[in-house]
Each structure stands twice: as C-alpha cells, then as structure tokens.
Amino acid sequence: xxxxxxxxxxxxxxxxxxxxxxxxxxxxxxxxxxxxxxxxxxxxxxxxxxxxxxxxxxxxxxxxxxxxxxxxxxxxxxxxxxxxxxxxxxxxxxxxxxxxxxxxxxxxxxxxxxxxxxxxxxxxxxxxxxxxxxxxxxxxxxxxxxxxxxxxxxxxxxxxxxxxxxxxxxxxxxxxxxxxxxxxxxxxxxxxxxxxxxxxxxxxxxxxxxxxxxxxxxxxxxxxxxxxxxxxxxxxxxxxxxxxxxxx
Amino acid sequence: xxxxxxxxxxxxxxxxxxxxxxxxxxxxxxxxxxxxxxxxxxxxxxxxxxxxxxxxxxxxxxxxxxxxxxxxxxxxxxxxxxxxxxxxxxxxxxxxxxxxxxxxxxxxxxxxxxxxxxxxxxxxxxxxxxxxxxxxxxxxxxxxxxxxxxxxxxxxxxxxxxxxxxxxxxxxxxxxxxxxxxxxxxxxxxxxxxxxxxxxxxxxxxxxxxxxxxxxxxxxxxxxxxxxxxxxxxxxxxxxxxxxxxxxxxxxxxxxxxxxxxxxxxxxxxxxxxxxxxxxxxxxxxxxxxxxxxxxxxxxxxxxxxxxxxxxxxxxxxxxx
Numbered sequence: 001x002x003x004x005x006x007x008x009x010x011x012x013x014x015x016x017x018x019x020x021x022x023x024x025x026x027x028x029x030x031x032x033x034x035x036x037x038x039x040x041x042x043x044x045x046x047x048x049x050x051x052x053x054x055x056x057x058x059x060x061x062x063x064x065x066x067x068x069x070x071x072x073x074x075x076x077x078x079x080x081x082x083x084x085x086x087x088x089x090x091x092x093x094x095x096x097x098x099x100x101x102x103x104x105x106x107x108x109x110x111x112x113x114x115x116x117x118x119x120x121x122x123x124x125x126x127x128x129x130x131x132x133x134x135x136x137x138x139x140x141x142x143x144x145x146x147x148x149x150x151x152x153x154x155x156x157x158x159x160x161x162x163x164x165x166x167x168x169x170x171x172x173x174x175x176x177x178x179x180x181x182x183x184x185x186x187x188x189x190x191x192x193x194x195x196x197x198x199x200x201x202x203x204x205x206x207x208x209x210x211x212x213x214x215x216x217x218x219x220x221x222x223x224x225x226x227x228x229x230x231x232x233x234x235x236x237x238x239x240x241x242x243x244x245x246x247x248x
Numbered sequence: 249x250x251x252x253x254x255x256x257x258x259x260x261x262x263x264x265x266x267x268x269x270x271x272x273x274x275x276x277x278x279x280x281x282x283x284x285x286x287x288x289x290x291x292x293x294x295x296x297x298x299x300x301x302x303x304x305x306x307x308x309x310x311x312x313x314x315x316x317x318x319x320x321x322x323x324x325x326x327x328x329x330x331x332x333x334x335x336x337x338x339x340x341x342x343x344x345x346x347x348x349x350x351x352x353x354x355x356x357x358x359x360x361x362x363x364x365x366x367x368x369x370x371x372x373x374x375x376x377x378x379x380x381x382x383x384x385x386x387x388x389x390x391x392x393x394x395x396x397x398x399x400x401x402x403x404x405x406x407x408x409x410x411x412x413x414x415x416x417x418x419x420x421x422x423x424x425x426x427x428x429x430x431x432x433x434x435x436x437x438x439x440x441x442x443x444x445x446x447x448x449x450x451x452x453x454x455x456x457x458x459x460x461x462x463x464x465x466x467x468x469x470x471x472x473x474x475x476x477x478x479x480x481x482x483x484x485x486x487x488x489x490x491x492x493x494x495x496x497x498x499x500x501x502x503x504x505x506x507x508x509x510x511x512x513x514x515x516x517x518x519x520x521x522x523x524x525x526x527x528x529x530x531x532x533x534x535x536x537x538x539x540x541x542x543x544x545x546x547x548x549x550x551x552x553x554x555x556x557x558x559x560x561x562x563x564x565x566x567x568x569x
Contacts, residue, residue, distance in 0.1 A: 231549025
C-alpha cells in the first residue's frame with residue numbers, strides 16, 4: 001500500500017500568537033514549529049496501515065528549507081521518505097495545485113491530510129486536491145479500515161457519526177479518532193538516527209499563483225476582568241446571566 | 249450578478265447554520281447590490297418558503313437524490329446553478345457538509361475560497377473579509393484575487409435575522425447525479441442531544457471532575473439549559489468522554505452564547521477553541537486557574553458543591569420566569 005501523508009508545519013499549540021508590528025504577518029520569532037496535530041494522527045495511521053498491509057509511507061510538505069526539521073521528525077516517527085516542494089507559503093489553492101502536480105506523477109493508494117491546519121484553519125487543501133485529482137474524498141475522518149480495494153470509514157457529522165464506504169485511491173482528511181492520542185509515536189533514538197539517512201527529495205514549485213491573500217491580522221478584543229461570584233451565591237450568578245449578560 | 253447561498257439540509261430539514269448562511273448572504277447581497285439566490289439539494293421536507301423569511305429573493309431547488317457523502321455530486325450541482333445564475337459570490341455554512349463541498353466547489357468554479365468568515369465583506373472589489381485564524385487566537389483580513397469566490401461562514405458567528413421577501417420565486421433545476429464512489433452506509437446519533445457546533449449553550453467539564461461517573465450533574469445542567477456537553481482534551485484522551493466532545497485547539501472550535509467550564513484550568517490550547525463564546529463562566533477550585541483571566545464570570549469553589557447548587561438555582565429561576 002502506497003500512502004502519502006501531507007504535512008503542514010505549524011506553530012506549537014502552546015505558542016502565543018503575535019504579529020509583526022505592521023500586523024501584516026505572523027511573527028515567527030521564538031516560535032517552535034511542529035507537525036500539524038491533525039496531520040500527526042494521519043501519519044500515525046499511515047504507519048499502522050503499513051505495519052498491517054505492507055507498503056510505503058511518504059510525507060510531503062510545501063515550504064522553505066527552514067521547515068525541514070518537521071519533515072525529519074516525520075521520518076523519525078516512521079515515514080519512509082519525504083518530499084519538500086520548495087516554495088514560500090501559499091494559500092490553500094496554491095498548496096493544493098502544487099501537491100496535485102507531484103501526486104499525479106506518482107501512484108498513491110491513499111492520501112491522508114489533516115482536517116485543517118491549526119494556523120490558518122482554512123481546511124480546504126484536501127477537498128481541493130480531491131477536485132483537482134478527481135478522487136473520492138472523506139472529511140473529518142475518525143476511523144479507517146481497509147477492506148480489499150475499498151475502505152470502511154467513519155466521519156464526524158453534526159450530532160453524530162456516519163459510516164462510509166469508498167473505493168481506493170482515496171483522499172481522507174483526518175483527526176483524532178483515526179488513531180488515539182495514546183497511539184501517537186514519539187521518535188526514539190534509532191528513529192532519529194535513521195531519519196538522517198532516509199531520502200528527503202526537494203522538488204521545485206510549479207509556480208501556481210494564489211487565489212487569495214492576507215491583508216492583515218488582529219487579535220480578539222481583550223475581555224473585561226472576570227466578575228467573581230462567591231461560592232454559595234450561585235443565585236447571584238444566575239441573576240447576572242439573566243439581567244446583565246442577558247443570556248438565560 | 250448574484251450571491252448564491254447553499255441552503256444546507258440534513259434528512260430533508262434545514263439547520264440553524266442554514267438560516268445563518270441565508271441571513272449572511274442576504275446582507276452580503278445587499279451590500280454588493282446583487283440578488284440573493286438560495287439553492288437546496290435533494291428532497292426537502294421543511295417548507296422551502298421559510299428561506300424567503302431570511303432574505304432569499306429566489307430559491308432554486310435541485311431535484312435529485314444525493315448521497316450524504318457525495319460531495320462531488322453536490323459540488324457539481326451547485327457549480328452548475330452558480331453558472332446559470334451568474335453568481336460571483338457563493339456562500340456556504342462551514343459545517344461538516346459545507347467543509348466537504350466548499351473547497352471542491354471553488355475548484356469547479358475557478359474561484360477563491362475563504363472559510364471561517366465572521367462578517368460580511370468590508371470591501372466588494374476585490375472581496376475583502378474577516379475570518380477566524382490561528383484556531384480562534386486571531387482574526388485575519390483576507391482578500392480574494394479571482395473574480396468569484398466561495399465563502400464559508402463560521403457557525404454561530406452571524407445572527408439570524410428575518411428579512412421576509414413575499415415576492416420570492418421558487419424554481420427547480422434538473423440535475424442527474426452520477427453513481428458516487430463514496431457512499432453512506434449508516435448514521436449513528438451521538439449521545440449528546442444537541443450538536444456542539446450549533447449549540448447556543450455549552451456545559452463543559454475537565455479533569456477536575458475526577459472521573460466519568462461524575463458527569464451526571466453536567467448532563468443535568470445541560471438538560472436544564474438545552475445545552476450541548478463538551479470536555480477538555482485530557483478528559484477525551486483518557487476516554488472519560490467521547491472525542492466528539494473535545495473542544496479546544498485540536499478538537500472542536502465552538503462559539504456558543506454561553507460556555508460554562510467546570511473544573512477546566514484554561515490552558516491556552518483549550519481557550520483557543522472556546523474564546524469565541526459570547527459569555528464564559530469558569531468554575532474551579534484553584535483561584536489561580538488561567539480560565540479566570542479569560543472568563544466573564546467565575547466561581548472559586550468545589551464543582552461538586554457549586555454545580556448542584558447552580559442546578560437548583562436555575563430550576564428556581566425557570567420556575568419563576
């Protein structure tokens with residue numbers, strides 16, 4: 001089974017989000033970058049599928065050379081090889097077009113992405129990829145089992161879950177549930193050593209032009225100080241929620 | 249020119265997010281001086297005329313059966329209607345269904361795609377719009393660079409208002425679905441009665457509750473307030489509650505009117521997913537819990553004493569109001 005996992009390089013979940021003084025860009029100073037958590041569930045699932053069914057796990061990422069430590073980490077976790085599309089960051093459309101070009105030149109049975117990246121949260125790359133490559137697509141996938149040439153899946157829907165069948169090749173956008181938090185693999189020393197010698201191919205950008213751009217960023221308005229209510233005075237809380245907040 | 253809005257339905261019924269999207273599309277169309285056209289896909293059991301209450305000038309009903317997973321078919325039907333109606337702005341709800349369709353649709357129409365939008369466009373040419381970014385930690389002003397765009401409206405971000413249009417016209421559109429290679433086998437409702445993304449009140453609890461057996465009072469409080477139930481990441485990781493209840497940066501991002509957090513300290517990752525809530529209440533034993541810096545109202549105290557008392561007070565309140 002030939003599996004591709006698309007990886008986004010994002011600020012650590014504990015990062016304080018700050019912008020440059022002109023508010024035009026995310027200030028990366030002092031920020032630790034990690035594998036997008038949704039993608040990490042997908043990577044772990046890909047490695048499990050390889051263990052069960054054999055095959056190869058490739059990770060792919062679009063970014064500059066500075067993002068290579070994240071790809072090396074994916075190799076240390078257990079991917080067999082990595083591809084970096086050498087490009088400045090792009091919008092969802094740009095990323096999807098760039099990925100589609102590389103994917104169309106190879107033969108993948110399963111393409112896994114995260115449901116969204118935790119930085120720009122557009123959640124668009126997997127769906128766009130499916131449209132460009134004309135492949136079946138399952139979003140918010142929380143369960144995946146292979147059965148011959150098709151897959152049985154679960155996806156999250158409003159107020160429940162849906163059980164789905166689809167044929168391969170296929171694109172899924174995953175999240176927790178695809179594997180459990182406790183299944184996530186932490187690279188061991190051997191993994192880290194072998195990651196250094198695993199192939200990391202750099203391919204050049206196809207020059208796709210974005211269809212959207214960022215103008216500026218702002219932080220949510222800061223809230224007023226929290227109004228404290230004494231324990232035992234829950235009645236007061238109820239009346240505050242009713243009269244002041246007008247919420248109940 | 250027109251603004252086209254996908255009037256999403258599930259099992260033939262519209263959702264709350266559908267009416268948010270129609271209101272948003274009406275307001276956007278008004279700003280741009282376009283007409284507002286709503287499109288329904290598949291069989292609708294609800295009265296289609298309700299869409300005109302929220303400002304649709306025309307409703308186009310696509311008469312075809314769609315598998316709930318056939319995002320390709322749904323996207324292609326919407327694209328055909330958009331072309332027929334000369335729509336340059338297409339609006340969908342950023343729901344699970346919307347998220348499957350929107351990106352596909354943008355490719356089908358060669359349009360820009362911007363999701364998680366929270367306000368109508370501040371400029372019309374090119375469309376410039378505010379959206380959530382960094383998992384609720386920031387907003388981004390984004391701009392389209394194509395002549396048409398697909399905008400996905402963040403749930404619970406835009407107030408539903410009625411803009412009745414008695415002259416709303418109802419048309420049908422013929423579309424033949426191809427056999428889909430993704431099919432729905434069955435749907436399972438989750439235990440929570442109210443979908444978290446659409447819930448107006450959410451009661452959430454964390455490790456402070458000490459064990460899954462103690463969630464009875466959280467569910468009771470939720471029942472009283474017609475609320476959805478949620479939990480922190482550690483609680484879903486140790487399996488006390490299902491993953492579908494995990495709210496936070498790597499779980500669900502929610503934006504209810506009222507969020508009550510019980511025994512949740514308020515780590516930055518948790519707050520990212522919930523800080524779009526209009527009013528937040530924190531109940532925690534630790535007066536230094538970071539949640540008290542983010543909340544609007546707080547009680548320092550033992551959840552096992554505070555929550556039962558709160559339940560009683562809400563019952564009293566409901567009895568008198």
